[in-house]
Amino acid sequence: MSVDDIVLKTEELYYRYPTRSDYALINVNLDIRKGEFVAIIGQNGSGKTTLIKHFNGLLKPTRGRVIVDGKDTRGLPTSELARSVGYVFQNPDHQIFAETVKDEIDFGPKNLGFPPERIEQARQRVLAEMGLQGLEEEMPFQLSRGQRQRLAVASVLAMEPVILIVDEPTTGQDWRESISLMELIYQLNKKGHTCVVTTHNMNLVSLFARRVIVMWRSEVYLDGTTQEVFAQVDQILRAGIKPPEVYELARRLLPDVRLDRPIIPEDLAELLVKEREKIHR
Amino acid sequence: MAIIELRDVSFAYKDSTVLALSHVNFSVERGEFVGVIGPTGAGKSTLCWTIVGVVPQILRGEFSGAVFVNGLAANETPVARLAQIVGLVQQDAEAQLLMTDIEKEITFPLENLCLPREEIDKRLNYVLDLVGLRENRLRHPFYLSGGQKQRVAVAAVLAMEPEILILDEATSELDPVGAEEIHDLAGSLKKQGKTIIMVEHNIDELARHADRIVVIDHGEILRDGPTREVLSDVDFLCGLGIYPPQVTQVAYHLSRQYGVQFEQFPLNVEEGEELFGKMLRA
Ligand SMILES: Nc1ncnc2c1ncn2[C@@H]1O[C@H](COP(=O)(O)OP(=O)(O)OP(=O)(O)O)[C@@H](O)[C@H]1O
Ligand SMILES: Nc1ncnc2c1ncn2[C@@H]1O[C@H](COP(=O)(O)OP(=O)(O)OP(=O)(O)O)[C@@H](O)[C@H]1O
Ligand SMILES: [Mg+2]
Ligand SMILES: [Mg+2]
Numbered sequence: 001m002s003v004d005d006i007v008l009k010t011e012e013l014y015y016r017y018p019t020r021s022d023y024a025l026i027n028v029n030l031d032i033r034k035g036e037f038v039a040i041i042g043q044n045g046s047g048k049t050t051l052i053k054h055f056n057g058l059l060k061p062t063r064g065r066v067i068v069d070g071k072d073t074r075g076l077p078t079s080e081l082a083r084s085v086g087y088v089f090q091n092p093d094h095q096i097f098a099e100t101v102k103d104e105i106d107f108g109p110k111n112l113g114f115p116p117e118r119i120e121q122a123r124q125r126v127l128a129e130m131g132l133q134g135l136e137e138e139m140p141f142q143l144s145r146g147q148r149q150r151l152a153v154a155s156v157l158a159m160e161p162v163i164l165i166v167d168e169p170t171t172g173q174d175w176r177e178s179i180s181l182m183e184l185i186y187q188l189n190k191k192g193h194t195c196v197v198t199t200h201n202m203n204l205v206s207l208f209a210r211r212v213i214v215m216w217r218s219e220v221y222l223d224g225t226t227q228e229v230f231a232q233v234d235q236i237l238r239a240g241i242k243p244p245e246v247y248e249l250a251r252r253l254l255p256d257v258r259l260d261r262p263i264i265p266e267d268l269a270e271l272l273v274k275e276r277e278k279i280h281r
Numbered sequence: 282m283a284i285i286e287l288r289d290v291s292f293a294y295k296d297s298t299v300l301a302l303s304h305v306n307f308s309v310e311r312g313e314f315v316g317v318i319g320p321t322g323a324g325k326s327t328l329c330w331t332i333v334g335v336v337p338q339i340l341r342g343e344f345s346g347a348v349f350v351n352g353l354a355a356n357e358t359p360v361a362r363l364a365q366i367v368g369l370v371q372q373d374a375e376a377q378l379l380m381t382d383i384e385k386e387i388t389f390p391l392e393n394l395c396l397p398r399e400e401i402d403k404r405l406n407y408v409l410d411l412v413g414l415r416e417n418r419l420r421h422p423f424y425l426s427g428g429q430k431q432r433v434a435v436a437a438v439l440a441m442e443p444e445i446l447i448l449d450e451a452t453s454e455l456d457p458v459g460a461e462e463i464h465d466l467a468g469s470l471k472k473q474g475k476t477i478i479m480v481e482h483n484i485d486e487l488a489r490h491a492d493r494i495v496v497i498d499h500g501e502i503l504r505d506g507p508t509r510e511v512l513s514d515v516d517f518l519c520g521l522g523i524y525p526p527q528v529t530q531v532a533y534h535l536s537r538q539y540g541v542q543f544e545q546f547p548l549n550v551e552e553g554e555e556l557f558g559k560m561l562r563a
Contacts, residue, residue, distance in 0.1 A: 019424065043456045044428025090427045090454075091375065145373065146321040168427065171453050172372065174320045174482055176522025200428070200456055203485075203524065240456035245485055245527035245550050252554050253561065265530035266538075272531070273539045276561050 007163055007194050008032040008055055012064035015050055023062070024050040026218040032196065037189045039205040039226070040198045042215035043240030048198040049090055051215065052165050055196065056087040068163070083112065086161030090168045090198075092145070092152035101127075101143075101151060102136040108159040126154040129184050146173050153181060163194045170201055182208050202244045206230065206262045214239050227259040282352070283308035284445060284476050285332055290346035291500075292327060292336055301327040303500035305346070309478065314471040316491035316508065317480045320522050324500040325480045326372055329449045332478075333369050334360045351444070365394075368443030370451040372480075374434035378422040383414060386422055387437050394441075408436040411466065413459075428454045435463060445476040452483060460486055488512055488526045488548040496521070513546040528553035535560070 008030070015025040024047050032038055040048050053059040054066045057073045066073045069084050086108075089095040098104035105126060109119045127133050130150040135143065140151055153169055166185060170178035182197075182204055189195045199205060205212060205226060212229040214222040216239040222229050229236065230243035233251055242248075246268040250257065254275055263271070286308040293300050301324045309315055317325050330336040334355045337344035348355040351366050371377045380386040387408060391401045409415040412432035417425070422433055431454045438446070448467065452460035460483060467477045468490030481487045487494070487508075494511040496504040498521055504511050512518070515533040518525045525533075528547045535541040541560055547553040 017424070041456075044432065044454070044459055045426045046456075049426060093375075144322060168454065171427075172321070172450055172482070174522055175524035177321060200454065200460070202457055203527065237458065240458040242457035242461060245553070246531065248550050249528065249531065249553050249557065252550075253557055265527050266534050268531050269534035269538065272535065272557055272561065273541075276563075279561060 005033045006031045006067075007034045007069055008196070009067040010051075010054065010064065011067070013051075013054065013061050013066060014063040015054070015059060016062045017050075023218055025054075028064075028220055030213070030220065030223070032194060034194055035189070035192050036194055036196075036211055037186070037209055038196045038211045038213060039209035040196065040213045040215060041200070041202070041205060041241055042221070043217075046215040046240070047218045048215050049167055052087075052167060052196060052198060055163070055165050056085040057081045058087070079111075082108075082159075084161060085163045085165060086156040086159050088152050088156050088164075088166040088169060090171075092148040093141075095152045095155075096140045096148060099139060100136065101132065101138050101140055104140055104151060105155045105158050108155055112159060122158040122160070126158045129157070130154040131180075146177060149173065150177075150181065153184070157184065157188065160188070161193070164188060164196070166195070166197045168198055168200065170199060170204060178204060179207075202230075202242065206244050206247075207264065209262075214241060216240075226262040230262075231259065283349075284311040284351055285309040285478075286347075286349045287328075287331065288347045288349075290331060290344075290348060292331065292342055292344050294340065294342040297342065300500045301342075302331065305500070305502055307495065307502060307505070309476060311476055312471065312474050314467065314477040314479070314490055314492045316487040316494045317478060317497065318482070318484060318487070318494060318523055319497035319503075323497045325497055326449055327500070328497065329369055329447050329478070329480065331355065332445075332447065333367050334358060334363045364441075364443075366443060367445040367447060368438040368441045369447045370435050370438045370449060372449040372451075372453070374431040374451075374454070377434045377437070378430060381421055382419050383409075383422060383425075383433050383436075384418045386433055387440050390437065390441060404440045404442070408440045411439065411462075412436045428456060428459065431455060432459065439466075443475075445478070446470060447478045447480075449480045450482065451479075452481070452486070464490055484512065484518075484524060485526045488529070496523075509545060509548055512548060532556065 010028045010030045013025055013028040014023055016023045042048055057076055057078045060074055096104055105123045106119055109122050169181050185195050186208055209226050212226050221239050230247040233243055246263050246265055287305050290302050290305045291300055292302040319325055330340055331348055337356055338360055380389055387405050388401050409418055414432055422430055435451050452463050464486045471477050491508045494508050495502055512525050512529055515525050526548055532543055532546040547556050
């Protein structure tokens, strides 16, 4: 792979909020390539949101550089970055501002200068995908929290950004909704778009992410494939992370089995049965 | 006598035709730990609001039936009076935070109870340590990370030491170890005799300490039984879009696809390790 594939890059990135004396990011060096699906996980306050806000230029480095699509974010206005980077806030109420659901969704595509037919198409598509049909004329603040969350994702997906950054998309959603939300992000990813998601739901991480970055105390603590990271139970516990139960069970019951991909309960059942056959042979 | 009792409670929010609660009969004994699960919009928060009197006194609508909390009729007892018995951590932490620093957020309600200064300080330090925010105590809640805000909301209610503690998705933004700590804490409060109700989407954690699980959908109670019994019905839960504990799912697949027999399904990693370990050696 060539360097050109790197769409998000941080070089010795440090960040300090103006009101604070300590750093929220310390020497973060990351390369994220085109088409990756990356989960960023870690303790509350470890710096996840602070890090990803650098990818759309909401925050600019105190020291070091952030390069998005080959361009240093320091000189770039957020509006310019918005062409390639879509960003969904952790709290939908920090993002939603329009009077109606329709206006909220149309805002991005209009700003990007999409023609009217394309705006219409994009809106219909994301409304359907997010289960928000029929709510076009509703006021966003009268929707349930879960619906507002889906609206926030919908309005960013409508722009089909080449880089999608999502901060905790599934908070407060039930499992079925969480899966359908992640599935949509995954669909975009399969078309070659780069996706970066933060979440505290490790079961979802295991299902969707191929690469996991663990933040701890303002630094990148671990960076590897999903199964590699979840296998290092002692290290990640220290960083506030519990692996999904199947990894913990695999570690305790199948210490010699090296996982070559992320696993779900069905996979562990199969691995256990194989192990039993091996023991009894 | 039950410490919480709902008798045939139905409720529709003002201007809404949907029954957020529909003929709900539900009671909780003193010292029980009840988990409440169900899809979004099922009525879980409405159930919580009913117990603290906010529905129908503040959030108005069409209410019928009766709710008793510690013998008081919750729909007519002043909400402030009920708050002395029941502490509710709201689903939306940000809506709960009102003060200019974390410390005030925790001590203000205690000052209103006219507790002595030493007692207030003792509780303050205790809850700050519990949620890991002692170093941040003087910071403005607004400038905290999402999960830190939720930690403050939990700490503020814990400091009130309510007889009944209701946590409405109060771990949704916590990191996994933080969520585990809150569940362990709820478990130990239960052992001290407190009554706990936890609304959760994180069933893996809920399975570890809850005595009983209630499943709600469309305002109706669909299941109400011992934790193991309810969570072992994997088909039923998946049908509602609920994700049972992974350990329980492993046992389900072993029995369904590979004919392995279990007397009962495991609910947590320790039980899983033991049962699956036996299976490997058998
Ligand atoms: N606007 C702000 N002003 C000052 N400090 C802030 C601000 N936002 C966040 N912080 C602090 O910076 C650190 C990193 O916060 P950040 O929001 O990046 O954490 P996070 O990893 O996203 O946490 P969570 O899992 O709770 O969302 C924390 O100590 C937090 O309190
Ligand atoms: N303030 C309100 N005004 C009108 N309708 C409401 C209000 N709050 C909730 N509802 C409606 O009442 C029903 C039950 O909502 P409730 O908030 O109790 O669900 P929930 O199970 O807590 O969902 P979630 O998991 O999303 O928190 C839903 O149909 C919802 O749209
Ligand atoms: Mg965050
Ligand atoms: Mg709710």
